[in-house]
Amino acid sequence: MRVLVAGVGNELKGDDGFGVLAACAAGADPRLRGYVTVFETGIGGIHLVQELMRGYDAVLLFDACDRGATPGTLFLLAPDLPDVAGFTDRERRDFFADIHYATPVRALTLAREVGALPSLVRIVAAQIAEADTFGTEMSPAMHDAIMPAVDMAFEVIVALEGREAAE
Numbered sequence: 001m002r003v004l005v006a007g008v009g010n011e012l013k014g015d016d017g018f019g020v021l022a023a024c025a026a027g028a029d030p031r032l033r034g035y036v037t038v039f040e041t042g043i044g045g046i047h048l049v050q051e052l053m054r055g056y057d058a059v060l061l062f063d064a065c066d067r068g069a070t071p072g073t074l075f076l077l078a079p080d081l082p083d084v085a086g087f088t089d090r091e092r093r094d095f096f097a098d099i100h101y102a103t104p105v106r107a108l109t110l111a112r113e114v115g116a117l118p119s120l121v122r123i124v125a126a127q128i129a130e131a132d133t134f135g136t137e138m139s140p141a142m143h144d145a146i147m148p149a150v151d152m153a154f155e156v157i158v159a160l161e162g163r164e165a166a167e
Helices: 014-028 045-052 089-095 104-113 140-161
Strands: 003-008 037-042 058-065 074-077 120-127
Touching (some): 003 014, 014 037, 014 058, 014 120, 045 104, 058 140, 120 140
Parallel strands (some): 003 037, 003 058, 058 120
Antiparallel strands (some): 074 120
């Protein structure tokens, strides 16, 4: 099974850099090494689409989110992608006009439309503390959520592959 683990987010916006740092931690985790491809896309979602075009059975994203929970709370989410077939030509053009696809939903939707989206897509998301902070410092709660997020990703991958979790 080919699994892509990707980190998305903007490292220059504090907590939004969570996905990138979690992907870096996942890439250094010996439990994941050799089982998955780890890819850091940052805000360049088009690179995620291009990587998905290489062919994967599953994709697991790390990202920051704002769901109104306690900062650092982790969520395992399945993305809700829009049905662009119901869009007008103008709506479709506007939706796909961003050449960077910095929003994961847009990148994943584009991947689906070009036939590159795996059947299984999950997002390990952490609740941000600050949405509009500029700088490279993350809040302590988000920093503390990185390794538990990697652990969550490991458990998802173990379940996908049907193998025993060997620590």
